[in-house]
Amino acid sequence: MSVDTRPSEAPSGDLPGDLLDVAEGEDLVDALAAHGWGDGLPLVAPTPERVDAMLAGCPDADPDEVVAVLPPRFGEATRRTLAVNAVMTGCRPEHLPVLVAAVRALARPEVNLRGVNATTHNVAPLVVVHGEVARTAGYHGGLGALGPGNRANAATGRALRLVLLHVAGATPGDGDASTQGGPTKYGLCVAENAGASPWPAYPSAVGVDAPSAVTVHCGEAPHNVHDMESDDPARILDKVASAMATTAQNNACISQGEYLVLLCPEHAATCAAAGWSRRDVSSYLFQKARLPAAELKQAFQLRAWAPWMNRLADDDPAPMTEHPDNIRVMVVGGPGKHSSVVPSWGMTRTVTVPLDETGPRSC
Amino acid sequence: MLIHRPDGGVAQAPAELAPSPPVLAGRRIGILDNRKPNADVLLERLADRLVERTGATVVRTETKNAAIACSDQVLGLLAEEVDVILTGTAD
Structure with a gap:
């Protein structure tokens, strides 16, 4: 075993309950996979220093406040836990507020996240970033926006999937019964191209009047x-x-x-x-x-x-x-x-x- | 190298299955059809066999929709009326 697990419920030794010790030279992806964590792709180690740096994206908020409880595992999504997953996919601190908002949105009862995560369908959330934060945090809504090439889109979309895997427990065969799975289950995040839209930005059409907003839509691949x-x-x-x-x-x-x-x-x-x-x-x-x-x-x-x-x-x-x-x-x-x-x-x-x-x- | 766990705590412990009764004879069995296609076929056949073999009585109910969790109200009523619940998924 390459990872020393210290369950948060029963900390032992001199490590805080949410810390693990990965042996020097061990492959991080394999070590985390031994716990059922990760999506199969390379990951950034969520060291305390990196997680603290990520939390600078939410400087005045309590990092240990539970912002949502995510089924089917009913995992508690704190800003710190979200920051851990954001570090793992290469998010920058300015992406964390978007991830927090997306998680809050997914936890709304009308989303039916339990069903979304557990169904045999290949549904996955599409995150759309609107307004000021799309510009300041570097989200892309232009040419090829639904595809690869933009760090904010890719890292945030994938971080949300890690949150669903780790916190919500939507692991294939366990909390996720999707018959075939689907490519969008790796992550899908995009910005609205409001600058090229002939109509007012989308949030205003659904009664959301704010400088920045996030939409989640749980559906098929485009x-x-x-x-x-x-x-x-x-x-x-x-x-x-x-x-x-x-x-x-x-x-x-x-x-x-x-x-x-x-x-x-x-x-x-x-x-x-x-x-x-x-x-x-x-x-x-x-x-x-x-x-x-x-x-x-x-x-x-x-x-x-x-x-x-x-x-x-x-x-x-x-x-x-x-x-x-x-x-x-x-x-x-x-x-x-x-x-x-x-x-x-x-x-x-x-x-x-x-x-x-x-x-x-x-x- | 120290790293943070990515999963966090849980708000509620996973529910455990109740212990199975040693004998089904004379028991009241609830059929909770989750309305997945073919779930009714499986559950009805299972219920018929159990009635034949054990003399159990059967209470049938169904969820509103396969994609939505069964309401606490329905589960509460079932818990009062039956000793064992059979449910399942199918496609």
């Missing part, structure tokens, strides 16, 4: 939408609707399911140039993303549909979700004409929290 030629919003959004209207997703049998529609700046600009608001986009997609009710009934015997949807005749076009508000639109990406649809897991709601509501100094 589904690509490709349209290189249209100058008509309807022609673009018909393709978005096509990506939404499939029977191969949880939302097809759960009427409260949400869709996060990440429009690229050029698609959004085409919509706005024709006078379409964000609400117009959602409303159009609500009307167009439909399948014959008979097809959905044939596909799913068990349906958690709103009562009015259950009264649709077989040849009626059934919407993929019960209300336009469940279709959430924001701008992400850079030049080019590819957008994305992120169907939710179903029994979960997207949550946006302001950073300035999360405690002293945005933490």
Whole structure:
């Protein structure tokens, strides 16, 4: 055994309860994996010095305050524990407030984190960073934003996954029953590209008025939408609707399911140039993303549909979700004409929290 | 090298399974269908066999949705009405 474990409940020797001693020369990833920790990728050692330095990101907040309790393990997420995981993925201190806010958001009951973590579905949280903190802490919402290459996006998204593995206990085969898993379970964090959006920043659309905010949306991996030629919003959004209207997703049998529609700046600009608001986009997609009710009934015997949807005749076009508000639109990406649809897991709601509501100094 | 544990404490201890009764004959068995597809098939068949073999009585109930935890109210009522609960997941 290369790691000396001292359970926090029963400290022994001269080490505080939350410290471990890793033998000199031992492989850190292997040593932590012996405890069931880590995601398989290289990790930074969370030494006390590094963790203290990380906590400088929340300078006026109590590091040992429990900011959330995360199921299914019901682990207590303190700022210190979050800082430990943030160190492990290479976050900088300025990323810690975003991680804290994302964890607070995931702990909201409407997210249904127990279900999100434990389901057989491949759902994973997508974190979207909005406003001032996106600029000051270096989050990227432009070209290739959903992919590799930006430290803030990569390290924060992965740190949140480590929190879910370590604190929430969402370990595959134990607290996570996902049949196939999925690449987004390594982490997914992006900034809204508000500077390239023709509409007000997304938080204002959901009643969050703050300089900085964080959104969490628990869903599938992004589904690509490709349209290189249209100058008509309807022609673009018909393709978005096509990506939404499939029977191969949880939302097809759960009427409260949400869709996060990440429009690229050029698609959004085409919509706005024709006078379409964000609400117009959602409303159009609500009307167009439909399948014959008979097809959905044939596909799913068990349906958690709103009562009015259950009264649709077989040849009626059934919407993929019960209300336009469940279709959430924001701008992400850079030049080019590819957008994305992120169907939710179903029994979960997207949550946006302001950073300035999360405690002293945005933490 | 000293490092911090990344998991932290737990707010509530994991629930333990209650000890199984040594004999099922005459017991009241609760079937808690979690509404996963095919869970009902498995549970109903299991219940039928147990009734045949032991003479146990069966109480059936179900959760609201497979993706949401069973309410404390339903669990409390079941705990009053039955001696053993069979539940499960399926797909």
